[in-house]
Amino acid sequence: MSKALGYAALSSTSPLAPLAFERRALRADDVAIDILYCGVCHSDLHQARNEWGIAVYPLMPGHEIVGRVTAVGPAVTRYQVGDQVGVGCMVDSCRHCDACHADLEQYCLQGPTMTYATPDRVDGSNTMGGYSDKIVVAEHFVVRIPEALALASAAPILCAGITTYSPLKHYGVKAGHKVGILGMGGLGHMGIKFAKAMGAEVTVFTRSQSKVPEAHKQGADHVIVSTDAAQMAAAAEHFDYLLDTIPVQHDLNPYLQTLKFDGVHILVGLIEPIEPAVHAGHLVIKRRVLAGSLIGGIAETQEVLDFCAEHRITCDIEMLDIQQINEAFERMHAGDVKYRFVIDMATLKG
Ligand code: NDP
Ligand code: ZN
Secondary structure: OEEEEEEEEOOOOOOOEEEEEEEOOOOOOEEEEEEEEEEEOHHHHHHHOOOOOOOOOOEOOOOOEEEEEEEEOOOOOOOOOOOEEEEOOEEEOOOOOHHHHOOOHHHOOOOOEEOOOOEOOOOOOEOOOOOEOEEEEEHHHOEEOOOOOOHHHHHHHHOHHHHHHHHHHHOOOOOOOEEEEEOOOHHHHHHHHHHHHOOOEEEEEEOOHHHHHHHHHHOOOEEEEOOOHHHHHHOOOOEEEEEEOOOOOOOOHHHHOOEEEEEEEEEOOOOOOOOOOOOHHHHHOOOOEEEEOOOOOHHHHHHHHHHHHHHOOOOOEEEEEHHHHHHHHHHHHOOOOOOEEEEEHHHHOO
């Protein structure tokens, strides 16, 4: 065991505060990592405040982790001390089921072990995430950060990146397709870049008139202000795919009507009941599909990092001291982030 320090919430109503804890001793296939940067995902906020009803406290968020390897277990073959590596949303899975064999560990039939607030498969301890100085993770769940990527802005690729890349890839987005991205936050701004890199014509749906010029700067071809009913109506039956990153319940019906026949509305932001109800006619009459997608597998997470290096895609980040994390959560809740907070973990020692 080794002493570690991080920021955790002790209950759904308490702010994040420093917490001393222990990281496990290395198992044979483990990699020990000193964390340099960690992105701040909206899921961290949902979980710290128990908005999904599955939080376990103390809850130490953080699943966009980049750092350097400090030690490896005897069975580790792919990493050495000094390597720059990343850890995303998962740290383990059963590794034997059909999903795991298909490199889709996120859909592990026994349920993946998430990077925080999940029981460790070996000792049952509550996993603690990346708002901390170090982490110990099985080699299979560690990815390599390409040299071409700046470490801090690579961190959000581990969740915001893979979560938007994976469904666009799965549905075969390519030149000629029209893709709508709903919500321009951490996930949304990456979704724009990936859909553009795959050749699609990209439209951002935002609530915020003020984000229109920024959406164009991110590469969007068109922007629709979703609160303007006339703009929504003008987009009827236009899109092949919608990638929906909105983190709260919202009316899907006006968006569904912007899909062509056979169009697919992919939910990634919402894991709650859909309210208000979807009118089934919007699906049936145009053979439209309402779909969902969860992060991406480990091999695909490596793929998206390499894709970002190759296509020179980076996240737009705002660097934080860890002491500012509660303020950052408030700003994220208010939609005031451009477009991802990343914690400089050196500030934990300061
Ligand atoms: P952000 O807060 O960075 O961005 C969300 C964006 O959604 C905002 O920028 C805003 O865009 C829009 N939005 C926010 N509030 C509302 C609202 N009340 N009504 C309509 N639109 C709103 O969040 P992230 O990008 O980090 O995460 C988005 C969601 O995805 C979260 O719920 C998160 O938990 C989930 N998630 C899902 C994953 C998966 O595997 N499926 C993985 C990671 C995250 P604008 O101002 O442009 O309207
Ligand atoms: Zn996330």
